Amino acid sequence: ETGVTQSPTHLIKTRGQQVTLRCSSQSGHNTVSWYQQALGQGPQFIFQYYREEENGRGNFPPRFSGLQFPNYSSELNVNALELDDSALYLCASSSDRNYGYTFGSGTRLTVV
């Protein structure tokens, strides 16, 4: 059983640029959630996708958007990057049959 994998592990972007982060969910999981974890903070919910549809959104502006694909993998896109977007971005997958969340190791985004 494979876990949740995220790519890339690290990246550096310039303010104003756009970035795409990727997540492959655990086998058998059809729900993917994205979280932003700023340094020294707990993760904050960005949004969730269930069977390719957005299924809940946290307090993040529209420049944070996402996709879920038929194989349940997912992308997080962030436009017009700001310095405060620097954080660890975590992806978590789960099955609609239980609340077992499996997290990936995250993507460390630095905006300069």
Add this chain to the structure above:
Amino acid sequence: AQSVTQPDIHITVSEGASLELRCNYSYGATPYLFWYVQSPGQGLQLLLKYFSGDTLVQGIKGFEAEFKRSQSSFNLRKPSVHWSDAAEYFCAVVLTGGGNKLTFGTGTQLKVEL
């Protein structure tokens, strides 16, 4: 306001000593409760979870947690800490009927002295 509170930002214990990390929640109903551990630069690993039933929950790595409804608490405990337990610990909740959104506390950083 609905929230999850971890009152201890940092805790230092000696190896072999017992450990208790505190978590309180403020919600109208009992949520589903979780404890996660995060090593530096890593993702989150689930230690244990409580949905209903027995209020003492056993988890991985020798951890346990006790749900106390009267105190709105879900404290994490370990009888004897190992140096490898040094990490950051997060309490999290999911509101029943509120989808799969996890709401996290701000975390407790555990340091273990040898």
